[in-house]
Amino acid sequence: MTAKLLLRYSPEALDKPILARVIRQTSAEINILHAELDATKGEILVGVEAPPAEIEKLMYLLKKNGIDAKKLERAVELDENSCLDCGACLSLCPTGALHTKKDYSVRLDEDKCILCEVCIPACPVRAIKITKF
Ligand code: SF4
Ligand code: SF4
Numbered sequence: 001m002t003a004k005l006l007l008r009y010s011p012e013a014l015d016k017p018i019l020a021r022v023i024r025q026t027s028a029e030i031n032i033l034h035a036e037l038d039a040t041k042g043e044i045l046v047g048v049e050a051p052p053a054e055i056e057k058l059m060y061l062l063k064k065n066g067i068d069a070k071k072l073e074r075a076v077e078l079d080e081n082s083c084l085d086c087g088a089c090l091s092l093c094p095t096g097a098l099h100t101k102k103d104y105s106v107r108l109d110e111d112k113c114i115l116c117e118v119c120i121p122a123c124p125v126r127a128i129k130i131t132k133f
Pocket of ligand 1: 120
């Protein structure tokens, strides 16, 4: 994944197929990671695979059509050396980004992480951290 974008819909944009239209105008490949939409507001977190210029074009087209697109400049990181594999974080993770392998070791799938940060205070040894880039 090249970037994660948080898309915030204006009320006027909610009932329009803007994302589908804009995707067709770029070469970006988009994967919806998380969505919260109701009748008055909407937020969608997407993973985008595209060259930087195409990501800028995508963000421009979204903004032009009433969707505020913000590039996320942070990530959640699991320090596998500090992790005790206690599993305390697993049930809190809403997307399954934190998961166990066959040997019961805990791992993080960054592509599935929606940056909700609920796992961070749950870790007794602070093995999960936010990194900025
Ligand atoms: S921040 Fe933590 S709990 Fe939230 S999705 Fe990412 S790994 Fe899961
Ligand atoms: S809560 Fe911390 S120590 Fe326990 S499995 Fe999760 S990351 Fe590892």
